[in-house]
Amino acid sequence: RMVLPERACRVMYALDAAGYEAWAVGGFVRDALLGRPCSDVDIACSASWQETKRVCELAGMRAHETGTQHGTVTIVCDDEAFEVTTFRSDGRYKDARHPDAVTFVQTIEEDLARRDFTMNALAYRPDRGVLDPFGGQADMEHGVIRAVGDPYARFSEDALRILRACRFSSELGFSIEPATYQGMLANKGLLSHISAERVTHELERLLLGVHAGDALLGCVDALAAVLPELVAMKGFEQHTPYHIYDVLRHTARVIDGVPRYPLVRWAALFHDMGKPACFFFDENGTGHFYGHAAVSVPIARGIMQRLTFSGAFMDKVLTLVLRHDDVVPAQPKPVKRMLARLGGDTELFAALCDLKRGDARGQSPVYSEGRIELADGLQRTLDDIIAANEAFTVKSLAISGRDVMRLGVPQGPLVGSVLNEVLEAVIDEQVPNSADDLVKFVEALIGEEKFQK
Numbered sequence: 001r002m003v004l005p006e007r008a009c010r011v012m013y014a015l016d017a018a019g020y021e022a023w024a025v026g027g028f029v030r031d032a033l034l035g036r037p038c039s040d041v042d043i044a045c046s047a048s049w050q051e052t053k054r055v056c057e058l059a060g061m062r063a064h065e066t067g068t069q070h071g072t073v074t075i076v077c078d079d080e081a082f083e084v085t086t087f088r089s090d091g092r093y094k095d096a097r098h099p100d101a102v103t104f105v106q107t108i109e110e111d112l113a114r115r116d117f118t119m120n121a122l123a124y125r126p127d128r129g130v131l132d133p134f135g136g137q138a139d140m141e142h143g144v145i146r147a148v149g150d151p152y153a154r155f156s157e158d159a160l161r162i163l164r165a166c167r168f169s170s171e172l173g174f175s176i177e178p179a180t181y182q183g184m185l186a187n188k189g190l191l192s193h194i195s196a197e198r199v200t201h202e203l204e205r206l207l208l209g210v211h212a213g214d215a216l217l218g219c220v221d222a223l224a225a226v227l228p229e230l231v232a233m234k235g236f237e238q239h240t241p242y243h244i245y246d247v248l249r250h251t252a253r254v255i256d257g258v259p260r261y262p263l264v265r266w267a268a269l270f271h272d273m274g275k276p277a278c279f280f281f282d283e284n285g286t287g288h289f290y291g292h293a294a295v296s297v298p299i300a301r302g303i304m305q306r307l308t309f310s311g312a313f314m315d316k317v318l319t320l321v322l323r324h325d326d327v328v329p330a331q332p333k334p335v336k337r338m339l340a341r342l343g344g345d346t347e348l349f350a351a352l353c354d355l356k357r358g359d360a361r362g363q364s365p366v367y368s369e370g371r372i373e374l375a376d377g378l379q380r381t382l383d384d385i386i387a388a389n390e391a392f393t394v395k396s397l398a399i400s401g402r403d404v405m406r407l408g409v410p411q412g413p414l415v416g417s418v419l420n421e422v423l424e425a426v427i428d429e430q431v432p433n434s435a436d437d438l439v440k441f442v443e444a445l446i447g448e449e450k451f452q453k
């Protein structure tokens with residue numbers, strides 16, 4: 001049932017042949033048993049890192065000292081890398097993988113006891129099968145995430161495990177065992193000691209999970225320590241058929257069998273955060289929202305500044321949040337106008353289509369009527385525009401800023417305004433995108449009063 005990659009076997013056999021005991025551990029064993037695409041093979045071994053290095057080098061492999069202070073060397077066998085770590089038990093953790101002090105131990109069982117969840121405390125050797133001292137396989141069959149040992153103690157040792165539990169719940173669709181969840185809630189305040197980079201990394205993996213909406217909703221009280229803004233959305237669900245949790249259920253985009261779509265997923269998380277503040281009842285008692293997209297933007301910006309994002313990525317997410325509700329008919333002109341507004345970024349436009357589609361799917365049929373088809377139509381219109389190589393950026397115009405200056409416009413911001421007017425006219429099909437026509441158009445334009453100083 002379990003097939004170890006051939007190179008991992010070679011590393012393990014080399015160590016075994018030298019009299020040590022090597023096991024495949026962690027995510028590989030878990031994912032193989034679940035029939036999921038397998039993550040890297042991590043190896044736990046009775047040898048010290050110096051012994052592992054010596055044995056593997058003698059077997060013709062390369063060894064890199066990537067984490068010797070906690071007993072890890074990376075062994076490269078035919079270009080494939082494996083982390084080999086000496087059996088150890090950990091003291092307190094400073095960050096996720098790197099405990100402040102490690103104690104090396106004699107047996108694989110003691111090594112498994114330091115691991116976070118029962119499904120991650122599994123080991124495998126071809127000759128001995130699966131070693132499962134904490135009932136990880138039974139928990140996986142029931143779809144349950146359970147801490148190894150005393151949950152309170154385990155989360156107080158390392159608060160990042162709280163986010164790992166939420167992330168695994170999203171990736172696997174598993175529920176968190178009640179005592180484990182209590183341990184998470186009791187220690188969530190410790191998440192303030194975890195670096196923003198690690199928090200962001202786990203949150204992103206959570207958002208990319210196939211079950212992100214359910215995991216966010218199920219874990220909202222634990223996640224409140226890093227995303228307090230989610231709590232208002234949860235309470236708000238009762239008042240409205242709109243909500244981010246459902247949208248997250250519907251914006252999964254699967255590429256190579258793996259959902260990898262951070263941009264749309266972050267935007268989906270943020271897009272309606274302004275709604276609780278923008279909700280009002282009219283005189284007939286009907287609920288409405290006013291301008292919530294614009295109100296969501298500063299909330300999203302605040303969260304992204306607290307977490308760690310590149311400025312460019314943040315700008316894209318905020319643009320999607322701001323534009324997600326803009327009315328764009330699936331026709332060439334309005335699509336090109338929106339493309340121009342997005343700086344000609346066709347990927348960002350495609351992301352907007354996906355967000356609109358997910359937003360529509362996440363609503364009750366009364367509200368989603370026609371909007372899913374509209375999002376599909378927008379995507380098709382975009383594809384046609386790209387295929388026909390039509391102009392929707394200043395760059396794609398048949399004249400340049402230099403041409404505009406040659407026609408008498410002085411260097412400076414005016415050149416950009418002229419080019420933007422030209423682009424609008426081309427998009428509106430008032431003038432064809434050819435050099436001759438555009439020169440004539442610019443000459444007429446600079447004759448107009450508003451371009452005279």
Ligand code: ATP
Nearest residue numbers: 026027028039096097114115116120121158160161
């Ligand atoms: P994936 O690779 O899909 O993220 P994984 O379970 O392999 O899943 P890693 O971060 O690669 O996760 O860690 C490998 C193993 O190390 C885990 O399966 C777990 O046994 C152990 N581990 C990792 N992080 C922690 C932690 N914070 N506390 C306890 N054990 C941990």
Ligand code: MG
Nearest residue numbers: 026027039040
């Ligand atoms: Mg792993």
